[in-house]
Amino acid sequence: MENNFDKKLLDKIKEEKLSPKPRWYFIFSNYFFWSLGILCLIIGSISVSVIIYLINNNDWEIFSQVKKSWTELLLLNLPYFWLILMLIFILIIYYDLNHTKRGYRYSFLIILTSSTLASIIFGVLLFKVGFSQYLDDVLGEKAPFYREIFNPQMNFWDQPKEGRLMGLIISIVNENNFSIIDLKKNEWLVNLDEDLPYHREFIIIGQPIRILCDIKDENLCNAIRLMPLGPGKGMFKRKHIISEDEFQPMPIIPNF
């Protein structure tokens, strides 16, 4: 090697006035990657909490009453957006940890497993404190493409021809009849069969509801099963779907 390598190197450092980058630059950079990792973990946990909320409100037991295969039902109801969001952020955590000082020492599998577990634990906590329900309500009320992106269950329950109806109770006619308005602003009269054991406690004006039914006539449905609407109920707060004047002036909660 050239004898003057050292001298050339030192001359270059001096001529170009090079100096070591300040310590705070590296401290900041390290904190940046850790903060990004924590942020990703929070977003991953939020995704998990919403997935739990959506799955928890899926009422799997009624699927036997729906004429579809389990695979088909699963594919129609999986919360793809949240699952993909969770996976993306777990992968970002892996990429991010590799940029911290010691992150490279952990294998992909260890990081994947631990960040998934951490997301699940924090996700369950967020679900338990009701954050996922709050977030879903806000998104339902305000987010564009909510039913297309955030909650596929909305499309599943908006299929009157297949006997699945979703709407907001706008009036109660009598003990066995009430009317609802769906997301397309169609009004439906719901008929309850006296012989069927319904849970009636949520038949209240202003309550979003899901109904498994037989469509007998245009805008007339015979309910087989009634369930309150959980995820997606925020959509019924949107002004273009229903305004206050559309409720009938009959705020009667019948004593069934």
Place this chain on the structure above:
Amino acid sequence: MVLNIANDTEEIILEKNDSELVKLTLVNQNNFLYIVKKYKSKLFNYIRKLTNVREEEIEDILQNIFIKTYLNLNDFDNNLKFSSWIYRIAHNEVINNYRKIKARPQCNYSLDDKEILNISSELNIEKNLDLSLLKDKFKSILKDLDNKYREIIILKYFEQKSYEEISDIIQRPIGTVSSLLNKARNEFKKELIKQNIKI
């Protein structure tokens, strides 16, 4: 405490460990030369085996490595061996220069007897074989070996790095280093068999 090397002799400074040399360099940039002196030849040989390019080009790469080392001195983590850290910079610099290096003509380098004996014993190669023949065979096999296998063999058997040090240099988990080294050994053995070397 203000560190001042003005009165220190060169011998005393050279006896200092790497962390102390880093501290001294941060006080006075001239002290960086002691780091350069300590690692220049080691890194030169490492890059030469890794890239097989001309001496002038190795010097260019080496200069970039030392400049990056100097610029990032404040990022040096005392929990890490300085040698692992500077080898990591070298590893990254070689990767950055990979396209350039690949396009250039290759030249010869020499392997010393100790290196040959070390890898021969690790791979259980027959002991009575002619060393100069083995050197040629090894160089030819190394040249054709996949980059990731070549580097890990060089680090383990020629640079005598531990698994932990290799992990810190190539920034992969120790388990990955171990499996990579296993695969590299197998590839190396396969090539030896092809070249009629008994193992």
